[in-house]
Amino acid sequence: MKKIIILALFAFVVINSSCRKTRTCECVTKYTTQFTTGNSTNTTSGSSFYKITKDKQKKGDFRKMQNCYGTKSTNTTTSGNATTVTMSETSCQVK
Numbered sequence: 664m665k666k667i668i669i670l671a672l673f674a675f676v677v678i679n680s681s682c683r684k685t686r687t688c689e690c691v692t693k694y695t696t697q698f699t700t701g702n703s704t705n706t707t708s709g710s711s712f713y714k715i716t717k718d719k720q721k722k723g724d725f726r727k728m729q730n731c732y733g734t735k736s737t738n739t740t741t742s743g744n745a746t747t748v749t750m751s752e753t754s755c756q757v758k
Contacts, residue, residue, distance in 0.1 A: 686720040688731035689713075690755040700745045722757055731755045 695708040715729050725731070733754045740747045 682721050683719045685716060685718050686722060686725040687714060687716045687758045688725070688729045688755055689758060690731070690753055692751055692753040694749065694751040696750075697748045698745070699747075726757050731757050 689712070691710060691712050693708070693710045695706065698705045698707075715731075717725060717729070720728075733752075735752045736750070738749045740749075
């Protein structure tokens, strides 16, 4: 009886601690902005990087809590004869 209880307790500890690790979310955002006025067009682009690290996290829970997902968006703004189009794409990885 004692062996069963000890084995059950050991299994419980292993299951609850084995997936908890130090997790890191690394995200790279690339963006392009195109500004058009009449016949003139100017384009700028760039990128940014951020990283978040937390100890003792389960992968799925960490991804949700840190919002570690890739996104893609396009935003268009028009004012008079000027148009601004901003495109951004974020790619994230949990490590």
